[in-house]
Amino acid sequence: MTAGATATYLRSLLCVSPLAPPGGVDTLLTAFGLLAEDRPELRLEVVGGGPLSRALRRHADDLGLTDRVDFCGPLPPPAVRTAVHRCTMLVLPHREDRWAGACSPLLPLRVALESARPVVATPVAALPEVVRHGETGLLVPPDDPTALALAVTELLDDPEWATALGRAGRRAAVCLPDDDGDDAEPGRVQRLWRHLIG
Template identity: 30%
Template sequence: MRVAQVLPAYFQDRVDFMGGGDRYVYFLSKALQPYCDVTFFTFGPRYREESFDGVHHVVLPTRRTANPDNPLPLSLAFASGRFDIVHCHQLRSVVTNLATVIRRATRRPLVVTDLGGGGRSASYRFQLYRLVPAFICISDFSCSLLPAAARSRAEVIKGGIDLARFPYHPGPRQRQVLQVSRLMPHKGMNYLIDAAGQDIAVVIAGKIVNAGYYRDLQEMARGKQVRFLIDVDDNAILAAYRQSAVTVAASVYRDMYGGHAPNSELLGLPLLESMSVGTPVICTNVGAMPEFVRNGETGFLVPPNDPAALRQRLTELLNDPSLRSTMGLAGHNHVRRYGWDVVAPQISAVYSRLLARA
C-alpha cells in the first residue's frame, strides 16, 4: 500500500517543525513504515528528495506566500494516482483543496486530518469537505470542530506519541514548573508566570511565533524565577521534562489581548510527552486536553485564565513529592494507549478499509 503523507507547510532550507501538528505528521509517517510504503511531502523553494531519519521525504516547490502554513504548490505530485492513499493534514489549506478535487475526479481514496492550521482556502466557502471520503481526528474535540456534514465520515484515533523517545524517569527533580509550547498568546504562558509569583521557578521552552508576546512575557518575568529556552533541540526538551516537578499547559480560548482561539489544543502533545516521562501535569480545561489528563490521577485540570486556581494546584504538587510520584507513574501508564505502536495500526486499518471500498 503506497501512502502519501502530506504536510502543507513551507520550510525554507530544512524541515524545522514549529509545533505539535508538524511533528504529528512526521512521526505518523515514520510509524506507518512497517505497514505502508510511505512518502512524506512538505513544501519549499525547490524540489528535493531525501531520506529524513529513514523516511522518504519529498519537498515540492511552491509559489512565494506570506503564510508558511498554506503554501501554493507548483507540483501536484502529492495527489498522484500512483498513491493508493493520500492523507492530507490541515483541512483549511490550498494543498488539501487541490488533493480533494484531484482524488475525487480520479476516484482515488483521500483521508484528511485537521490539525488546526492552514489558512484561507475554499474548504468551507465551496464546501469541499463534502467530497472527502474519510477524516481521521486526533481527539473528540477536533472531531466536534468538523462541519456537521463531515462528521459521519470521521473516525477518532486519539494520540500519537513516540514512547521510546520519552522513557520513564523516576527522579530526582528540581522544584520547577515547565511549559513546552510555541510562544503564542493563546498558549497562556502569562497566566503561568502570574501564578508562579516570585517563589516558584518556571521554565518556558519553545519557538517564538509572536515576538511581541515574547517581549511582554519577558517584561512580566522581571524579578521572578523565569527562564526561557528558545529554539532548543529535542534533547533539551527531554531533559527539561526529566528535571521538572510539574508540566503545565495553560492554554486559553481568550488571550490577554482579547484575541479568540476557539480551536485551541486539538491534542496537547507536550502533556503526553510529560506523562510518558513520569512528570505530572496541570492543564486548563481547554480543547482536547481534558480528554488525555485524568483529573486527580495523572494530573489536575484548572479553569483557563485563572492564575489563582493554577497556583493552588502547583503548590499542592510542589509540596507533596509522594503525590507527584504517584501521579507521574499513573500518567506514564496511562499514555501507553496513545503510543504510535497502538495508533499506527489503527490508521493503517482505516486506509485498508477505504481501499477495499474503492
C-alpha cells in the first residue's frame, strides 16, 4: 500500500453516542489523545448531544484535540448514515445500555456492518451475536481508554485485517432485523434488539 493510500485510509473515526455518562465519549477522547500525536492525519467525529457537551469539549481542548475532534450534535438518521459511509471506522465506547433516538448505536452499527466498515465497540454497544471479537469486529471493556486505543491502533496499522473484519461484519449483518423489525427472523437477536430499543 502506498503512503498516499495509507493516508486516505487513516482518515476519520466516527462515534455516535449520547454526550452523557452512559455514552463513554470521555473514554474515547482520552483514547484518541493517546493516538493523536503519532497520527496527525486522523480525526474524530462525534455525533450526539447531551448534558456533558460543554465538559467534553473542554476535555478535548485540555487534550489539545480541539482541531481534531468534530462535535456534530445530534443528527437525523439519514445524516447518521452519511457519516458512517464516510468514516474509516465506527467506534462505540458506551459504558451503559441506556440510550435513545439519534444517539443510539444501533443504526450506525447496522450501517457500518452493511457497509463493511470495521467496528470497535464495548459489549454494551454491540449485539454480541453479531459483533464477535476478532471475527466481525473488536470488543473492548468500557472505561478502558488504553484498550480502546490499542484496538483502534490494531486496525489502523493493519488495513487488510480491518478490511477482512469489515467484510465479515457485512456477512453477519444479515442477522440484524430491518429498521422497523417487521421482516426480522425470530430468535434471540430480534429479542435483544427489541429489548435494547424498548
